[in-house]
Amino acid sequence: MQDTKTHVYFMPGMAASHSIFEFIKLPEEKFQMHFLDWFVPEKGQSLESYAKEMLQRIEHVNPILLGVSLGGILVQEMAKHLSVKKIIIVSSVKLKSELPRRMLFARYTQVHKLLPTGLVNNVELLAKYAFGETVVKRLELYEKYLSIRDKRYIDWCIDQMVNWNQTKYPANLVHIHGNKDAVFPIANINDCKVLKNGTHTMIIHRAKWFNEHLPTIILD
Numbered sequence: 001m002q003d004t005k006t007h008v009y010f011m012p013g014m015a016a017s018h019s020i021f022e023f024i025k026l027p028e029e030k031f032q033m034h035f036l037d038w039f040v041p042e043k044g045q046s047l048e049s050y051a052k053e054m055l056q057r058i059e060h061v062n063p064i065l066l067g068v069s070l071g072g073i074l075v076q077e078m079a080k081h082l083s084v085k086k087i088i089i090v091s092s093v094k095l096k097s098e099l100p101r102r103m104l105f106a107r108y109t110q111v112h113k114l115l116p117t118g119l120v121n122n123v124e125l126l127a128k129y130a131f132g133e134t135v136v137k138r139l140e141l142y143e144k145y146l147s148i149r150d151k152r153y154i155d156w157c158i159d160q161m162v163n164w165n166q167t168k169y170p171a172n173l174v175h176i177h178g179n180k181d182a183v184f185p186i187a188n189i190n191d192c193k194v195l196k197n198g199t200h201t202m203i204i205h206r207a208k209w210f211n212e213h214l215p216t217i218i219l220d
Helices: 047-055 070-081 101-109 123-131 136-145 151-162 207-219
Strands: 006-011 031-035 064-068 086-090 173-178 193-195
Touching: 006 070, 006 207, 047 070, 064 070, 070 086, 070 151, 086 207
Parallel strands: 006 031, 006 064, 064 086, 086 173, 173 193
Antiparallel strands: none
């Protein structure tokens, strides 16, 4: 029997598990949802090598790749080695010029290597890195979503993001961004679908909007 469904692979943001997508629902008669999770990279592993390793988990031809934050950067790297129907990035960047000034500053000064990433078991600090929010009120919530507490992984993620060099993005990319994003300020972002009052964690808190609009965005 011919597979008529559109296969959508979801990649969470830095340190987060795929449970951030728990409220995302797509019509089952048209779509099949698949979830990817981060693994700890090998020492010195490049982003390209990591993306190729993640591709081994893609089981369908010409899928949709959807990535959040650093996951959005990763799915763009994956799509350089795989034919995909569409790339959707959420709360992310598609060019190095869209990175915030503090990250570009870190690229040249290497100041990001001085960050206290050894404190990754401090959920509050990890949430600030991953979600750009101070999360005292939502600590239990974020403990549930943040799955990787490995220092080498966090160091690697920050380094890959700071040093990402993409200067062109493909025509089949759709960028969805919140105008209240504290990690990647909208002022640096061009050519995106703007979600009013959307924050860096809008994939969780604005799931209703995504459920209403993603089917059209995917099939458009």
